[in-house]
Amino acid sequence: MKLKNDLILRAARGEQTERTPVWMMRQAGRILAEYRAVREKAGSFIKLATTPELAAEVTVQPVDLLGVDAAIIFSDILVVPEGMGLPYEMIEQRGPVFPQTVHTLGDLEKLRIADPEEHLGYVLEAIRITKKALDHRVPLIGFAGAPFTIFCYMTEGKGSKTFSVAKKHLYTDPLFSHALLQKITDSTIAYLKAQIAAGADLVQLFDSWAGILSPEQYREFSLPYIKQICDSITEVPVTVFAKGAFFAREEIGQLSCSVVGLDWNMDISESKKLIPDKTLQGNLDPCVLYASYDQIRTEVRKMIAQFGTHPYIANLGHGVYPDTDPDKVRCFIETVKEYSEK
Secondary structure (H helix, E strand, C coil): CCCCCCHHHHHHCCCCCCCCCECCCCCCCCCCHHHHHHHHHHCCHHHHHHCHHHHHHHHHHHHHHCCCCCEECCCCCCHHHHHHCCCCEEECCCEEECCCCCCCHHHHHCCCCCCHHHHCHHHHHHHHHHHHHHCCCCCEEEEEECHHHHHHHHHHCECCCCCHHHHHHHHHCHHHHHHHHHHHHHHHHHHHHHHHHHCCCEEEEEECCHHHCCHHHHHHHCHHHHHHHHHHCCCCCEEEEECCCHHHHHHHHCCCCCEEECCCCCCHHHHHHHCCCCEEEEEECHHHHHCCHHHHHHHHHHHHHHHCCCCEEEEECCCCCCCCCHHHHHHHHHHHHHHHCC
C-alpha cells in the first residue's frame, strides 16, 4: 500500500515536492511529556530501547503530537557494539559507559560480527510494530552510527570532548584501528539491511564525532567505511550526517548516498556548490528553538530561502535539546510547512 505522505522519500530522490518535508533528529525524546511517561514506565533508557512495544510507542509520538513528515525508530547507535558482544550502560547525567573496552587485536578476536536477527532482534521487532502503528501515514527512518563514531565509544568507553584514547589508536596502531572499523562496518551493513527488510523506508548514518578528525584522518579512518555502507545499501535512500566534517562535504557528496545532512556550521550556499547533485538536509541551530516564536519563524524562513530550489529536507543541524519547549518545536515544524508551500 502506498504511503499517504511520501514527501521525504520524494525529496530524498531529488524529486519536486509540494512543500519542504520536515523532521527532527531526537524528535522521539525528552522534549515530550508523553515520552517521559513511557520512559518512567520502562524504568530505564535501555529497557525502553530494548522493549519493542514501548520503543514503537515513542517512535510514533512525534508524528501524532508534532506533525513531522517521518518517524525515526527509537533506538541508540550503541546497540551495534552491544550486538558485537560489548555491552554498555546508560548512566543518568553521564551518558553511555562501556564497562569493557577494546584496545588490541586480541580484544577484537573476542567480538563477533553482529547477527541482526539474533543479537538486535528487538530493534527489528520495534520497526515491524511501528510500521503497523503508522499505518502508511509517513515513512519510517532506520539508522546506525558511522563506524568511526562507534569505534570512539568502543575504545574510549564513554563520551569525551577529545576522544584522545580513540585517536591515539589511529596513530599508534592503525592495523588494529582498521580491523575494528571493518568489523563494525560489516555489522552495520547487516544491521541496516535487516532494518530495511523489517520495514525501514530510508536509513541515516550518524557520524557524530567526525569533527574531531583532521581531513587526512577522516579520509583514512571514516570515509572508506561509510563508502562501503553506502555502496551496500541499494534498497532505500541513505542519508549521511557527519557532524563537524565541513572539510569533507565535497567527498561525502561523491558517495553513493541520496542525502547529505548539514550541521549549523556548514554554510548553505557553499554546501549547495560543493554538493550540487544530492538532496541536502538540515541545518537550523537547535538553540534557535530557545528564541521567541517570531525569531524562530524568521530564522526558519531565512534557512528555507537559502536552500531555495535545491532538493531539500528541513531539519535541525543536530538533535533537538531535551529542555526545548514542545510548542517552539511545533512552531519550527509549522513554519517550514507554511513557508515552503508551493
